Amino acid sequence: MKKTLTALAAAAIAAATAAPALADLVVPNLSYRTGPYAPGGIPYADGFNDYFTLLNERDGGIGGEKVVVPECETAYNTEKGVECYEATKGSGALVYNPLSTGITYQLIPKATADGISLYTPGYGRTSAANGKVFEWVFNYPANYWDAASVAVKYLLEQNGGSLKGKKIALVYHNSAYGKEPIRTLQDLSKKHGFTLIELPVDHPGQEQKSQWLQIRRDRPDHVLMWGWGVMNSVAIQEAANIRYPMENFIGVWWSGSENDVLPAGDGANGYKSLAMHGTGMDYPVYADLKKFVLDAGKASGAGDQVGSVLYSRGMYAALVISEAIRKAQEIHGTAAVTAAQVRDGFEQLEITEARMAELGLPGFGQPFKASCTDHGGPGAALIQQWDATAKKWSLVTGFIAPDDEVLTPLVMEDSAAFAKENAIAERCN
Amino acid sequence: MLYREAGDFKTSYAADGQTFPIRFDRWRYYAVLAVAFGVIPFVITDYWANAVFVPFLIYAIAAIGLNILTGYCGQVSLGTGGFMAVGAYACYKLMTAFPEVSIILHVLLAGGVTAGVGILFGLPSLRIKGFYLAVATLAAQFFLVWLFNKVPWFYNYSASGQITAPERTVLGIALTGPNTSAAAKYLFCLCLCVALAWVARNLTRGAMGRKWMAIRDMDIAAEIIGVNPLTTKLSAFAVSSFFIGVAGALFFAVYLGAAEVGEAFGINKSFLVLFMIIIGGLGSIFGSFAGAAFLVLLPVFLKNVLVGALGWPTDLAAHIELMIVGGLIVVFLIAEPHGLAQLWRVAKEKLRLWPFPH
Numbered sequence: 001m002k003k004t005l006t007a008l009a010a011a012a013i014a015a016a017t018a019a020p021a022l023a024d025l026v027v028p029n030l031s032y033r034t035g036p037y038a039p040g041g042i043p044y045a046d047g048f049n050d051y052f053t054l055l056n057e058r059d060g061g062i063g064g065e066k067v068v069v070p071e072c073e074t075a076y077n078t079e080k081g082v083e084c085y086e087a088t089k090g091s092g093a094l095v096y097n098p099l100s101t102g103i104t105y106q107l108i109p110k111a112t113a114d115g116i117s118l119y120t121p122g123y124g125r126t127s128a129a130n131g132k133v134f135e136w137v138f139n140y141p142a143n144y145w146d147a148a149s150v151a152v153k154y155l156l157e158q159n160g161g162s163l164k165g166k167k168i169a170l171v172y173h174n175s176a177y178g179k180e181p182i183r184t185l186q187d188l189s190k191k192h193g194f195t196l197i198e199l200p201v202d203h204p205g206q207e208q209k210s211q212w213l214q215i216r217r218d219r220p221d222h223v224l225m226w227g228w229g230v231m232n233s234v235a236i237q238e239a240a241n242i243r244y245p246m247e248n249f250i251g252v253w254w255s256g257s258e259n260d261v262l263p264a265g266d267g268a269n270g271y272k273s274l275a276m277h278g279t280g281m282d283y284p285v286y287a288d289l290k291k292f293v294l295d296a297g298k299a300s301g302a303g304d305q306v307g308s309v310l311y312s313r314g315m316y317a318a319l320v321i322s323e324a325i326r327k328a329q330e331i332h333g334t335a336a337v338t339a340a341q342v343r344d345g346f347e348q349l350e351i352t353e354a355r356m357a358e359l360g361l362p363g364f365g366q367p368f369k370a371s372c373t374d375h376g377g378p379g380a381a382l383i384q385q386w387d388a389t390a391k392k393w394s395l396v397t398g399f400i401a402p403d404d405e406v407l408t409p410l411v412m413e414d415s416a417a418f419a420k421e422n423a424i425a426e427r428c429n
Numbered sequence: 430m431l432y433r434e435a436g437d438f439k440t441s442y443a444a445d446g447q448t449f450p451i452r453f454d455r456w457r458y459y460a461v462l463a464v465a466f467g468v469i470p471f472v473i474t475d476y477w478a479n480a481v482f483v484p485f486l487i488y489a490i491a492a493i494g495l496n497i498l499t500g501y502c503g504q505v506s507l508g509t510g511g512f513m514a515v516g517a518y519a520c521y522k523l524m525t526a527f528p529e530v531s532i533i534l535h536v537l538l539a540g541g542v543t544a545g546v547g548i549l550f551g552l553p554s555l556r557i558k559g560f561y562l563a564v565a566t567l568a569a570q571f572f573l574v575w576l577f578n579k580v581p582w583f584y585n586y587s588a589s590g591q592i593t594a595p596e597r598t599v600l601g602i603a604l605t606g607p608n609t610s611a612a613a614k615y616l617f618c619l620c621l622c623v624a625l626a627w628v629a630r631n632l633t634r635g636a637m638g639r640k641w642m643a644i645r646d647m648d649i650a651a652e653i654i655g656v657n658p659l660t661t662k663l664s665a666f667a668v669s670s671f672f673i674g675v676a677g678a679l680f681f682a683v684y685l686g687a688a689e690v691g692e693a694f695g696i697n698k699s700f701l702v703l704f705m706i707i708i709g710g711l712g713s714i715f716g717s718f719a720g721a722a723f724l725v726l727l728p729v730f731l732k733n734v735l736v737g738a739l740g741w742p743t744d745l746a747a748h749i750e751l752m753i754v755g756g757l758i759v760v761f762l763i764a765e766p767h768g769l770a771q772l773w774r775v776a777k778e779k780l781r782l783w784p785f786p787h
Contacts, residue, residue, distance in 0.1 A: 033744030042744075073732075073743040078685060078692060083480040083729065090476065105591045106687045113607035125589070174578060176589035176689050183588050200578070203691050301744075414588055421525075421595055 024068040025061065025337070027052065027321060028088040030081060030098040033301070036204035037076040037100075037229035039259040040310055042301060044099055045071065047314025049300035050293050054285075055322055057292040062325050063335040076229070078102050085110065094325065094342045095119050097317055101177035109422070112136045117343045119324070121317050122147075122253055122276050126180055127414035129376025131347065132426040134415065138346045140320075140377025141368045142276045142402075145410060147252050148181035148224075149402035150274060150381040152188045154250070155222055163194040169220035171211055171227065171235055174200035178226045181252075185224075187406050205231025212238040225251040232260035240267025247272065253381065256393070257309040261386045269388035272396070274381045277316050277365040279393055281307035285315075285360030309393065316365060323359075324349050347372060366399055372428035376411070379404075432781040448630055454777075465619055470612040478611035479684070485725045486618040487679045492705040492717035493629045494672025499703070500711035501633055502665035503645030504554050508566035510698030511573030512670050514690050515543045516677025518583050521592040524605075524682065525585060532597040532604050536621070536678045543674020544667040546573075551666030555659060558648075570699055577690040593687040605682045614683050621679065625672055630714050632668065641665050642712075673702075708758060710770025719769035727754055 031045035032038060052067045061067050070091065072084035081103035085096065095117045098104055104124035111118050118137045120128070126145045128137035156163055170185060172178030182198060189196040197220055199211040205227060212235075215223060223244065227235055232255045239249055247270045251260070256273025286307065293299055294306065305311045328337045328345025337345070350369040356362055368377040380399035387394055419426065437452050439445040449455040473482065491509060498504050520539035524532065550569040554562050577583050584592050596606025603609045604617050632638050640661045643651035652658055681688045688694070701724060709720020728750055735746035765772045779786065 031743065033742075034747040038744075071743050073736075073747045075747065078688070079484070082685065086476040086479045090474075101589070102591075102689055102692055105589065105593070105689075106685060109593070109607035109686060127588075174691055176591045179590045180588065203695065301742075417587075421593070 024092075025065050025094060025325060026068050026070065026088075026092045027095060027097075027318075028084070028091075028093050029069050029071045030074050030084045030088075030096065030100075030103065031071055032074050032076045032099070034073060035075040035077070035229075036206070036231075039233070040229050040254065040257065041076065041099065043257065043259070043305035043308050043310035044314035044317075046299070046301040046303070046305045047311035047316075048097070048318045049314075050289060050306070050311075051315045051318035052322070053293050053298050053300070054289055057296065057298065058288055062322055063329040065335045067322070067325075074098065074100065074103060076100050076102075078106050082106060089114060089116060092339075094337070094339050095321055095346075097121075097321065099123065101125070101180065102175060105176055108134070108137055115343075116339045117324075117346055119317065119321055119346065121320065122313070123177065126376075127411045127418065129374070130411050130415035131371070131373045131375040132415070132428050133419045133424055134375060135427060136343060138370065138375045140370060140375065141366055142253075142379045142381055143376055144180040144226075144252070145184040145407050146376075146379030146402040147274050147381060148184040149188065149407055150379075150383075150400045151224055151250050151252075152185070152192065153400055153403060154383055154397065156192065159221075163192040166194040166222070167197060167218060167220040168194050169197040169199055169215055169218065169223045171199045171201060171208075171215075171223060171225045173205060173227055173231055174202045177228060177254075181224075181226055184407065184410060187410065188403070191406060201227070201231055201235070204229060206234055208234055208238050212242055212244075215239075215244065216242045221248065223249045225249070225255045227251065227255045227260075232257075233263040236261055236264045236268050236271055239271075240264050246270035247385070250274065250383070253313075256384060256386075258391075258393075259308075259310075261388070262391070266388045268386055271386045272383055273386075273393075275309070275384045275393075275395070276381050277312060278361075278363060278382075278395070279307075279309045279312045279384070283361050283364060288360060312364075316361075319359060319361070320349070320351070323351060323355075346370065347375070379407075432777055434781070446634075448634070462623070465623075466616075470616055473611045473615050475611045478615050480729055481726060482615050483618050483684050485721055486615075486622040487676050487684055488702065488705060488721040488725050489718050490622050490625055490679070491673050491676035491702045492709065492721045493626055493714060494669045494676060495702050496706045496709075496711065496713070496717045497629060497633070497641070497672065498665050498669035500706055500713065500716070501638060501645060502641040502662065502669075503648075504551075504662060504665060505559065505563040506566040506669070507563050507696070507699045507703065508550060508569035508573070509673055509702040510694040510696060511570040512543050512547060512673040513677030513680060513698060514573050514577055514694035515546045515670075516540060516674030517681035517688055517694065518577055518592065518690070519543065519674065520678035520682050521585075521594070522583065524595060524597060528595070528597070531599055532682070533599060533617075535597075536675055536682070539678035540671040540675040543677065544671040547666045547670025547673075548663050551663050551670075554662050554666065567696075567699075570696055574690050574694060577694075589689075591687055591689050592681065594682040597682075605686070607686065609683070617683060618679055621675060625675065626714055626718075629668075629672070633714070637664060645712075704758070706768075708761060708768055710768030713768070713770035715773060716768050716770030719773070723769065724754075727757070 029048050032041035049069055052069045056066055070088055074081040074084050097119050101123050104120050120139045122142055124139050126143040128134040128139050185196050201208050225235055249271055251273040253274045253276050261268035261271055324345040325342055327349050328341045329335055331344055332341045347370055352367050356364055366380050379402045382395050383397040384393040385396045432451055432453055449458055495509050498506050516539045519542040520535050523535040553565045584590050594605045596603055602613050640656045643656050644661050705720035705724050708723055710716025731750045735741045736743055
């Protein structure tokens with residue numbers, strides 16, 4: 001017994017300190033496949049892993065360097081997120097993508113101090129879009145405030161250009177994530193004259209009876225949702241139960257995956273959500289993915305999430321990271337890039353329509369170009385609608401650009417507050 | 430053979446009343462302190478500090494705090510998470526309002542604020558007992574979390590409701606913020622933990638501790654022999670909340686660096702600390718440490734073995750880890766309902782008789 005214990009302890013110490021061969025490009029995947037947020041975490045992590053597997057199998061990595069993706073389970077919990085960050089940062093990690101706004105908030109100061117980039121597409125701290133203050137954080141192509149603004153713009157269009165006297169309810173996860181859009185929506189409600197009803201849902205989000213009772217009583221014209229994990233499917237089920245008109249119910253892009261609408265069955269028909277990229281398997285990249293990853297038995301997880309919305313998003317994040325690494329290799333003329341060099345790659349990254357087509361995903365995401373000041377991208381988003389009979393999302397709009405007139409001052413204000421709190425001098429001047 | 434009292438003569442009352450009357454025990458204690466202060470700070474890495482030692486020390490402080498209330502004074506509390514949140518938010522408000530004051534003072538003041546809140550929520554304990562008191566403290570838990578979510582003043586009106594610890598230094602060494610070295614974090618928590626454990630040990634050995642235990646064992650009898658239930662129960666709530674508040678302040682400022690109340694200080698935290706003292710041993714300072722170690726270190730250890738050494742998929746490992754920890758809790762509680770501290774006590778008795786047990 002004692003011997004096995006000692007052996008186990010030795011193994012644990014070895015595991016805690018072991019590092020992969022230093023020549024590889026290390027991109028840790030802080031994922032969550034357990035707990036109430038697993039419905040969102042699993043497809044995302046699978047897409048993320050599979051894309052890097054594809055690069056390794058098809059192209060031999062990026063610029064001839066293999067990519068290693070150590071996975072660490074965070075369960076969407078900040079304490080475990082810290083443990084995962086510390087466990088992987090010593091292995092030469094180039095960039096982190098924790099898929100959790102809470103963990104992102106925690107990692108922004110740590111990663112900045114350690115000189116490792118954070119890439120948080122569509123989540124995290126919105127004001128990180130201001131590269132003058134947030135040197136190491138990138139959240140293009142779109143962020144929460146863009147999402148709020150796009151949703152309101154879409155509603156404006158639906159209501160003939162005016163939201164005066166309308167009531168819009170926001171059902172949100174009562175955490176940093178869910179609270180992010182509130183300030184933007186408050187400003188937009190002043191600008192457009194609608195009433196905003198804020199309805200927080202506590203973690204994990206399985207109990208929403210009182211919120212939907214209030215919606216039934218107040219009869220808001222539209223409901224917006226900032227939900228994640230089981231909260232999404234519960235909310236859609238509750239909305240169906242009170243017969244809320246689904247076409248007036250719009251979720252953020254984290255509330256618009258198959259796993260969210262399928263449990264409600266036909267009741268979810270007509271539910272809308274934002275999207276920041278295309279979805280489905282009608283892209284050439286899936287032929288390669290099938291050949292090199294799926295059929296070769298190298299798929300991450302159970303391999304049953306391929307082509308779903310969040311799988312696509314995980315893949316998109318991996319794609320942007322790989323392009324940033326490629327850019328860094330190009331700038332610095334070396335294949336074995338360091339974390340600091342990858343940051344330069346992120347900052348000078350440009351993804352064009354042509355490049356997306358070259359990568360096998362034509363028209364999948366919007367083109368964007370980062371710069372020293374702009375870490376946030378254009379922020380445009382699509383609206384998709386769920387068809388319960390065909391079990392498919394279909395796009396109902398093209399890319400809608402956000403209202404930068406409202407957003408830019410908010411980003412400046414929030415990033416200036418962060419800069420003041422942490423005594424950061426503005427860059428890029 | 431190891432635990433021999435033979436030849437270990439006490440010639441003064443002070444010597445007779447010391448915490449570790451057996452010489453070997455005393456030396457072991459000094460050795461642990463020497464390693465903790467003299468060796469670990471020089472070899473500690475970021476991973477060991479942030480994943481192992483700092484959470485262990487902070488949870489140990491919280492467990493000692495709850496043990497004073499529940500283990501020594503017999504008042505069941507499910508409000509630990511809420512009280513930790515009070516400590517964290519008090520520390521945050523103090524840190525941002527008075528940046529020039531030392532962080533050490535802020536952490537202790539945060540404990541003081543929590544003690545005040547603890548007394549307030551301890552008032553019902555004069556009328557209600559047992560499970561009913563647990564429900565009352567549960568209300569405190571939910572109320573406090575709701576309060577810190579609802580009132581923007583507590584998080585300085587930040588857009589996301591997150592609180593972030595700014596950098597604060599003592600003698601030029603950063604103790605909070607992202608640039609803190611592993612050794613500084615560890616030593617800061619270790620100093621507070623050792624000091625507070627020492628205070629707790631001596632409080633529980635003194636008149637105050639005896640009053641607490643009298644109330645725990647039978648409050649009516651205690652009242653008859655002259656123990657004032659009002660001051661005794663409220664002092665237990667105050668001291669316990671002070672410890673938990675300090676733990677909460679450290680948890681936020683030193684360990685996490687940023688926190689959000691629902692996630693970091695939810696009901697799960699209350700249960701976690703309660704499980705620590707139940708598994709470790711009610712009414713034992715050593716038990717608080719053992720329980721904290723069990724529940725903090727075991728999951729990290731299992732994760733490293735299952736994922737790191739055996740290469741299992743992370744989701745499978747996470748599920749198996751929950752099962753193993755849960756299973757071990759059941760096994761330990763069946764084998765020894767009084768916790769790890771009792772196992773240790775029994776082991777010591779055996780060692781004293783060894784090799785000639787009767």
